[in-house]
Amino acid sequence: MSKNPSSNPSIESGDEDISRLNFIKVAVGGMCVAYAAAIGYPVFRYLNSPVSREAALASVKDVALAGADKLPLGAVLLFKFGPFPSMLIHHKDDSWVAFDSVCTHLGCTVQYHPELEKIVCACHGGQYDSHTGANISGPPPKPLTKFNVKVSPGTVTVTRA
């Protein structure tokens, strides 16, 4: 492939030097990128491993709470929907409701106050309606995520709405 430039008048040696230099630059640069990717990809997957596992957990559509149908009136059951904290409330009027317990403001876990019929966030004083999950006071921008609840003998099934 290496032609002597002086024996070939159609190629000027100067041009060829520049294209060789460019070729080396691109090849070395490309190899650096390839090495960075070959090292970076496994390291990213390694560090991201628990994240991808939790993401798989988070994609669950329903959770069955065995024995939760015995929950007394006005009581709350805290459970995990996938990786996230959630709550099942059995209201005094015998209605059932389930929410994601993560405050829509800055992510604190909220708390059910049966005497106020409210769900309250201790971090910044956010308040939600304990029947609908609607944000009624304080900084929360959105209502709590509400789940569907199905009560059957021996179990309560909570599903994503």
Next chain:
Amino acid sequence: MSKIYEYLDERLSISDLKKFTEKKTVPNHKYSFWYYWGGISLLCFLIQLVTGILLMIYYKPGPDAYNSVRALTYDVDFGWLIRSAHSWSATIFLLSVFVHMFSVYFMKAYKKPREFGWWSGMALLILGLLFGFSGYLLPMDELSFTATKVGLAIPENIPVIGHAIASLMRGGLEVSEITVQRFFAWHAVVLPLLYLPLLMFHLWLVQKHGNAIPPSEEEVPFAQRKTIPFFPNFLMKDLAMWLFTLNVVAIMASLFPPDLGKMADPLGPAPVGIHPEWYFMSSFEMLKLLGKVITGTIGEAVGITIFTLGLVLWCLIPFYDVSSPKGLKGRRATYFGLFCLAVLLVTTLLGYLIG
């Protein structure tokens, strides 16, 4: 780009560093190949730092040690690869450190004014071996458990204070999860804290005194000695060796990941055919052979005394070999080096052959 360079150069004087590295030269002769082994050790050490930090993200010292390594190896994405790279890079690190040490020895690079380079290097080697010993226990499988029990029998044999030292290292009378916790503290905190400043000192000395030349090159008149600029010529070759080493680590780590044995059982018998890692094989085999000649704990004590004496002599060689390389002392030093190298190689081989 040039504006950024200018900005940084005005404040950090990068061009001074560039000028300096261009002016700095490295001797070029037929033994120049041996100059790369210190750099290879350095690269492996850096790989150990990075992979070690990555392993620390999932590893749990103490009672959960085995299960955390199990999860790391089999459940975490690419965990097996990070662990394998750490293990292989450790092996190549110690191998290149040994090559580096012997090449320094035979080039007589320990002579004035480089004595402190030799001593700091020996200290780094001992720390490197302690890294290996402490790291080996961390997975807490059968093999590492037994190897640590055997290894701690060595300080145990030091007269009078041996038992106290070994017990302190173990954190008890037997190897247990307390030992793992201690070894982890040594492996991941204490040893790096000792190693890093010593390594800086070692590298500073190399920079200060430059590369030593072997005796054969010293005979060449000064004007006829060949050198190459450090930047970019030597650095490029050095980086090429780094790239080669990186590829070797990557290939070995991908193709031959280390096993994880059964969980250590304090009541279980030692596994059949147990032997230490290759870098402790020589001393293991020497103790075994000596034990056949001088039986009982006296044999061990004699063996440990011989090792210690040999190591002390090895460290003190700059005081002995002060004359010209062709002089009697210079030749004796070379023979002593060859003898030590032969003993190391033969006993290591014997260890693998007769087990």
